[in-house]
Amino acid sequence: MSSVLYDIPGPKAKRRNLIFSAVFVVLFALVAWWAIKLMGDTDQWVWAKWEPFLTADVWTTYLLPALANTLKAAALSMVIALPLGAVLGIARLSDHRWVRAPATFIVELFRAIPVLILMVFANEYFSQYWSLTISSEVRPLYAVVTGLVLYNASVLAEIVRAGILSLPKGQTEAAKAIGLRKGQVMRSVLLPQAVTAMLPAIVSQLVVILKDTALGGVMLNFTELLNSRKTISGFFGNPIPTFIVIALIFVALNFALTSFAAWLEKRLRRAKKSTGAVLGAGTGEEPPAAHLNAGGVRGSFGDGSGGGGT
Numbered sequence: 001m002s003s004v005l006y007d008i009p010g011p012k013a014k015r016r017n018l019i020f021s022a023v024f025v026v027l028f029a030l031v032a033w034w035a036i037k038l039m040g041d042t043d044q045w046v047w048a049k050w051e052p053f054l055t056a057d058v059w060t061t062y063l064l065p066a067l068a069n070t071l072k073a074a075a076l077s078m079v080i081a082l083p084l085g086a087v088l089g090i091a092r093l094s095d096h097r098w099v100r101a102p103a104t105f106i107v108e109l110f111r112a113i114p115v116l117i118l119m120v121f122a123n124e125y126f127s128q129y130w131s132l133t134i135s136s137e138v139r140p141l142y143a144v145v146t147g148l149v150l151y152n153a154s155v156l157a158e159i160v161r162a163g164i165l166s167l168p169k170g171q172t173e174a175a176k177a178i179g180l181r182k183g184q185v186m187r188s189v190l191l192p193q194a195v196t197a198m199l200p201a202i203v204s205q206l207v208v209i210l211k212d213t214a215l216g217g218v219m220l221n222f223t224e225l226l227n228s229r230k231t232i233s234g235f236f237g238n239p240i241p242t243f244i245v246i247a248l249i250f251v252a253l254n255f256a257l258t259s260f261a262a263w264l265e266k267r268l269r270r271a272k273k274s275t276g277a278v279l280g281a282g283t284g285e286e287p288p289a290a291h292l293n294a295g296g297v298r299g300s301f302g303d304g305s306g307g308g309g310t
Contacts, residue, residue, distance in 0.1 A: 039240065044240045044241065048236075048238075049236065049237070049238035049240075049241045050238070050241050052232070052235075052236045052238070053241070053245050058232060062228045062231055062232050063225070063228060063232075063245075063246075063249070065223070065228075066223055066224055066225045066227065066228035067225055067249065069141070069222065069223050069224045070210070070213050070214075070224040070225045070253075071253075072141070073141055073144050073145055073148070073213045073216065073222070073224065074148075074209050074210045074213050076145045077144075077145050077148035077149050077152065077209050077213075078206055078209055080145070080149045080153070081148065081149045081152040081153040081156055081209065082156060082202075084149065084153040084156075084157075085152070085153040085154070085155070085156025085157045085159070085160060086156070086157075086160050087157075088103050088106060088107055088153060088154070088156075088157035088160075089156070089157035089158065089159070089160025089161040089164070090160065090161075090164075090186060091103035092104055092107065092157065092161050093161060093164060093165075095182075103157070106154065107154045107157045107158065108154075109154075110150045110151055110153070110154040111151070111154040111155055111158070113150075113151070114151075115147050115148065115151040115152075115212055115215065116147070116215050116219060117147075118146070118147035118150050118151055119143050119144055119146070119147030119148075119215060119216055119219065119220060120143075120147075120219060120220070121147075122142070122143040122146035122147050122150075123139060123140065123143035123220050126139050126142055126143060126146075127139060140216055140220040140221060140222035140223075141216075141222060143216065143220055143222075144213060144215070144216035144220065144222050144224075147215075147216075148209050148212060148213070152205055152208065152209050155205055156202065156205055159198055159201045159202055159205065160194070160198060162198075163194040163195075163197050163198035163201075164186075164190050164191070164194045166194070166197060167190055167193055167194060167197075171189055171190060171193070172185055172189070172190065175188075175189045195268065196265065196268050196269060199261060199264070199265045199268070200261075200265070202261075203257065203258055203261035206257060206261075207254050207257060207258065210250075210253060210254060210257065211250065211254070213225075214226040214227075214250075225246050225249060225250065226246060228246070229242040229243060229246055
């Protein structure tokens, strides 16, 4: 028995997969045991090194303010990069070369430059030309946000462009058949469907934004989570426990972000089912007929027909 995408494994394949899974679990357990033993041999499990994280002063003085800066930089970058990426992605699909060419140049340029270089360049730029307007205290925040926006907006532009192009051409043809202009087709037909298909990739890029704020702490002395480990480990002499605690905080933040995105995606899919809207390509579900009533024309977007009834 087989599905559209793959053959359902038979008895031998199931046994082989079970053996591989067992071997992986054993190897993982051995590596974990080795890491735990190595930390024990170097006195990393000593209570004195973990006790500071159970005191309020360490959290209120170092970790929580650093977490606030991390969330501030990530939130600002997301709020700016998402609409900018959408605009650039749609501009790359324009029929007008004077719109498409600059957008393509911007996307390809900043997508090819490492985000750390963009942060350092932005910091130097603000230091040289905006020193009177932007103080040295907030300059690292501006530099981090600028670098994250330039890079991630370019990546998001490609996600948006690919998501729109993945939709069946019949969607556009049916919309044009009832007299919708290109802007109306993009706004009312293509984007609402593409959002659901693009959401997993968009969320993955938002997670990248959140994690890349740590680059500002390493290079620009931006007081975010990773940067706070210098002061904490300097006071208490516990760099490894500090790294572990900060890593767990990042894991919790990213898990919360991805969980919210998964809930939002399910909600969008349920809303599209209840309204009869067409689901994006690759959902694995049969798209229902989306009926348009404009000028007496009624057709199905799913099969690309514009309909012919009056």
